[in-house]
Amino acid sequence: MTDPSKPMIESAGICPLCGRGNGCAGAAGRSHEGCWCAGEVFPQEIFERVPEEFIGKACICKECLDAFKRNGG
Numbered sequence: 803m804t805d806p807s808k809p810m811i812e813s814a815g816i817c818p819l820c821g822r823g824n825g826c827a828g829a830a831g832r833s834h835e836g837c838w839c840a841g842e843v844f845p846q847e848i849f850e851r852v853p854e855e856f857i858g859k860a861c862i863c864k865e866c867l868d869a870f871k872r873n874g875g
């Protein structure tokens with residue numbers, strides 16, 4: 803029983819790059835201001851790797867962000 807008119811809220815807690823949990827407070831129904839991602843800088847280039855339907859919906863996880871920064875973007 804899936805309702806196509808509802809947003810894919812379950813996927814909001816999944817990192818769109820690695821498919822693991824992103825630990826996002828917003829996905830857990832809490833304030834996004836307390837989320838770890840609110841205090842991080844996400845390079846624009848990392849969003850180019852995110853499938854369009856996930857942009858603005860699901861957070862990238864810290865592991866992917868760290869790996870991206872380590873590799874110099």
Ligand SMILES: [Zn+2]
Pocket residue numbers: 817818819820821822862863864865866867
């Ligand atoms: Zn990830």
Ligand SMILES: [Zn+2]
Pocket residue numbers: 825826827828829834837838839840861
């Ligand atoms: Zn978040």
